[in-house]
Amino acid sequence: MTVSVVLYTSDLRVHDHPPLRAALEGAQEVVPVFVRDPAVDRAGFAAPNRLAFLADCLADLDRGLEDRGGRLVVREGDTVSEVQGLVRQTEADEVHMAAGVTAFARAREKRLRRVLEDDGCRLYVHDGVVTVVPPGDVLPHGSDHYAVFTPYYRRWTAEPLRTPLPAPRALRVPSGVRSERVPRRSTVTDVSPALAVGGEREGRQRLGRWLAEHIDTYEERHDDLAGDVTSRLSPYLHFGAVSATEAVYRAGRRGGAGADAFVRQVCWRDFHHQVLAARPEAAVADYRPRQDFWRRGADAEADLAAWREGRTGYPVVDAAMRQLAHEGWMHNRGRLITASFLTKTLCIDWREGARHFLDLLVDGDVANNQLNWQWVAGTGTDTRPYRVLNPVVQGKRYDPDGSYIRRWVPELAGLDGPAVHEPWRLTGLDRASFDYPDPLVGLSDALARFRQASRTA
Ligand code: FAD
Numbered sequence: 261m262t263v264s265v266v267l268y269t270s271d272l273r274v275h276d277h278p279p280l281r282a283a284l285e286g287a288q289e290v291v292p293v294f295v296r297d298p299a300v301d302r303a304g305f306a307a308p309n310r311l312a313f314l315a316d317c318l319a320d321l322d323r324g325l326e327d328r329g330g331r332l333v334v335r336e337g338d339t340v341s342e343v344q345g346l347v348r349q350t351e352a353d354e355v356h357m358a359a360g361v362t363a364f365a366r367a368r369e370k371r372l373r374r375v376l377e378d379d380g381c382r383l384y385v386h387d388g389v390v391t392v393v394p395p396g397d398v399l400p401h402g403s404d405h406y407a408v409f410t411p412y413y414r415r416w417t418a419e420p421l422r423t424p425l426p427a428p429r430a431l432r433v434p435s436g437v438r439s440e441r442v443p444r445r446s447t448v449t450d451v452s453p454a455l456a457v458g459g460e461r462e463g464r465q466r467l468g469r470w471l472a473e474h475i476d477t478y479e480e481r482h483d484d485l486a487g488d489v490t491s492r493l494s495p496y497l498h499f500g501a502v503s504a505t506e507a508v509y510r511a512g513r514r515g516g517a518g519a520d521a522f523v524r525q526v527c528w529r530d531f532h533h534q535v536l537a538a539r540p541e542a543a544v545a546d547y548r549p550r551q552d553f554w555r556r557g558a559d560a561e562a563d564l565a566a567w568r569e570g571r572t573g574y575p576v577v578d579a580a581m582r583q584l585a586h587e588g589w590m591h592n593r594g595r596l597i598t599a600s601f602l603t604k605t606l607c608i609d610w611r612e613g614a615r616h617f618l619d620l621l622v623d624g625d626v627a628n629n630q631l632n633w634q635w636v637a638g639t640g641t642d643t644r645p646y647r648v649l650n651p652v653v654q655g656k657r658y659d660p661d662g663s664y665i666r667r668w669v670p671e672l673a674g675l676d677g678p679a680v681h682e683p684w685r686l687t688g689l690d691r692a693s694f695d696y697p698d699p700l701v702g703l704s705d706a707l708a709r710f711r712q713a714s715r716t717a
Contacts, residue, residue, distance in 0.1 A: 262287040263350040263434055267343055267357040267372075268294040268332075269365070271389050271500035272317040273460045274324040276424040278386045279356035280431075286354055289434045291346055292325055292332050294318055295339040296443070303364050308450040309588035309622045313458035315445040317499045320459030322442045330431040333439040340371050347381045350434050354382050358389035358500070361533045362626050363540035391530045392504050393419050395537035405538035406531065407641050413527050424506040452588035455622060456495060463496030467507060471514055478518035482525075483593045485576070486663035490592065491522065494623035497529065504529065532631040535641060543630045544611065546639040553713040554609035563606045563700055567598070568616050570669070573699035575681060576655030577601045579668035586668075588622040593658050599636040600649035605706040607713055610637035638714070646714060650703060655681045671696040 264283035271277060272294070283290045300306060322332040335342040343355060355376055360366060373383045387394035398415040399405065406412035445451075445458075456462075470491045474481075481489045496502040508526055511519040536542060554560075566572050570581035580594030590598070595617075602613040614633040618624040634640025638647075659665055662680035666673045671694050672680050679686055684698050701709075 261289050261434065263289045263291065263352040264354040264356060265291045265293060265343060265346055265350070265352045267339070267355055268292060268321070269358060269360060269500075270498070271358040272314075272321045273463075273501050273503060274321070274328070274427040275460065275464070276503035276506045277427075278389055278425065279358055279384070280428060281425050282384060282386065283354065283356045284428055284431060287352075289350075289432045290330065291350055291352065291433055291437055292321075292330060292431075293343065293346060294321075294332060294334055295342045296334065296336045296440075297339045298336075299338065300364075304618065305364075305626075307619050307621075307624065308448050309452050309455050309620060310624060311443075312445045312448040312451045312455055313495055313588075313622050314499060315443040315448060316458030316462070317460070317501050318442050319444065320461055320501070324427070324460055325431065325433075328428055328430050330433045331439070332442060333433070333437055334442055336440050339368055340375055343372060344375050344379065346437065347376060347379060350437065352381060354384060356384045356386060359385045359387050359394065360390065361395055361537040362543070366540075388422060388505065390500060390504070391533045392416075392421070392508050392526065393530050393534075395530075395534035398534075405534050407535070408643060409528065409531050409641065412531050412534070413524060416527050416530060417523075421509055421512070422505055424503060424509050452586055452620065452622075454587045456492065456587070456589065458495065458499065458501060458622075460496075460501040463493065463502040466491070466496065467493060467502055467510065471510055475511060475514060475518045475522060476516060479521040482521065483658050485579075485591055485593055485659040486661075486667065488591065492589065494628075495589070497526075498623040498625050498628075529628060532627040535631055536627040542634065542640075543626045547631070547634050547641065548639050548645075550639065552609075553607070555607045556609075560606070560608055564602075564608055564612055566697070566700055567602050567606065567608075567613075571697050572601065573684065573697040574601065574651040574655075575662075575665040575669055575672055575683065575696075576659060577651050579659075579665045582668040584617070584620050588620055590621070593654070595632065596636060597649055597651055597654045599633055600647075601651055603633075603637040604648040604710050605651070605701065605703065607706075607710055610634060610639065646711075648707060648710060652681055652703070669696070 264287035266280050266283045325332050369385055376383050393416050474489045481487050497504055508523050511522050570578040577598050580590050580598045584590040599613055602608050603610050610633045614630050617629055631640055635642045638645030665680050
């Protein structure tokens, strides 16, 4: 019997899975394995919301493989040693896995390749599993990555799109392969109360429903905070429960302005992945280095705590921060507003905000989180680094009747019209009727502080 191992990482699905397909073509039996590696936790990638969602994804992947006659093997320990042990036990000739973009993932691939080669086993690292276009496949003249989105997008859309692969009909796992129990969501504590359910089935249903019901209005409505009509596919894409290639392919077949706008957003995901692949240090260091002008000390700490807890006194900022705590997810417009508020209105280091987002976001990933934070903070690839989003103007524009604010800030549920966006303007009895903090800082003072600080930087 020939055997291949499929090492699952950020690609927890059976549909459109090139490594699984290649393994089945080359061997009679396959060992699909996921390794819970403590090094991943130590590197800061684990957080309760993501662990809970991951548990759902693994349970569902196990079911998906069982439906086809197989099962998922779960191991705990160092990924390289666990895979090596499996290869030796099953006498596998090949290991297949998806290419990663983080420094951590690449170091793991390198180590795995070395160890397996010594054992006479070949490692196949498949591109185009996590992203649609592999990092490095489209490049500008004279550079190892695109630093500006629009020219990248033009090249990206011109690339041929792979036709998504169907799930395999059947697979066989060799007998006698030990597995830990597939982790269960119920064993994870400190999970956000309204965290989405993970898994390939759930993700595929969501994709199908969203394509049928909302994609046509996506272009006009994607910034509507209360309408909440974006796809919410980000956690499924992050864990690979839904293939980004398949999402783009199916959106493209539907066609229209909404589909084009959606595909463009998915391209942002690839864009950040190719930046991170070329500049792994951008996960922690400024992509465009400049003089550090962030506020530090007790006052800044107190402001940071108020931002985290959603009590800055700016309703749309607080609404978004509370949505994050409750759902482990935040609307993109909310992410832009809260990140701009932290870095430009409060002048606090983007790394503080990115860390808090990574602690809570179910879709939190190094490429999209760190590079979006840098984009907003003005240290990243944004071509207008001094743009500041005014939270009152943003609130009025993207939540005109205040429904989003009232949903997440119950103290303000009794206010409507303009008052809900600027409650500090109310006086006397009106002001006494709700218990909500005054703004941490006036917007014109904050703007002057930011301009002064960034001029000297
Ligand atoms: P949709 O609007 O339906 O978009 C479809 C898909 O396109 C998303 O699922 C996502 O995979 C991708 N996408 C959309 N916008 C972006 C973007 N700006 N950058 C990269 N990919 C995008 N996204 C993450 O997946 N993980 C993160 O950790 C993350 N952190 C962010 C931090 C900040 C400060 C900001 C401003 C944005 C961040 N984003 C992150 C991007 C974006 O906010 C989310 O992808 C989006 O809100 C997810 O909702 P959705 O699936 O409904 O998106």
